[in-house]
Amino acid sequence: MVELVRDIYESSQAPIMLVGEEQLPNKLKKFERLHSRVLSWIPAQPVSQAGTKILASVYAPNLQIDADLLKQIVNIAHGSVRRITVNLVQAADLNGYDEVDLNQIKTMQGFEFYKGEIPKRGVKS
Numbered sequence: 001m002v003e004l005v006r007d008i009y010e011s012s013q014a015p016i017m018l019v020g021e022e023q024l025p026n027k028l029k030k031f032e033r034l035h036s037r038v039l040s041w042i043p044a045q046p047v048s049q050a051g052t053k054i055l056a057s058v059y060a061p062n063l064q065i066d067a068d069l070l071k072q073i074v075n076i077a078h079g080s081v082r083r084i085t086v087n088l089v090q091a092a093d094l095n096g097y098d099e100v101d102l103n104q105i106k107t108m109q110g111f112e113f114y115k116g117e118i119p120k121r122g123v124k125s
Helices: 002-012 024-028 049-059 067-077 081-092 102-107
Strands: none
Touching (some): 049 081, 067 102
């Protein structure tokens, strides 16, 4: 696959963006012919509250989400896009709500923020 990417680059001379996890640069070191062609390594940044607001417009477009709730979602997710989107989708699935705030969520029976934690043994999630 690495050689295919290199071949595409060589034949097109077009820039190619590789997106991967934190270890991608280390994994590509063993492929010097590709690794040496990388112009810059730019790590992804954690999602901010402003970014979360943009994600909310995509994943919960019909729901007004209070700024305090967005802040809570950012804090719980530790900057992870996946955790933020899961929590936004959960909020969007709240039937009958056009607006939601942190106090409402805290009092809703059965609602839990997705934190990415592994369930403890013997405990149903």
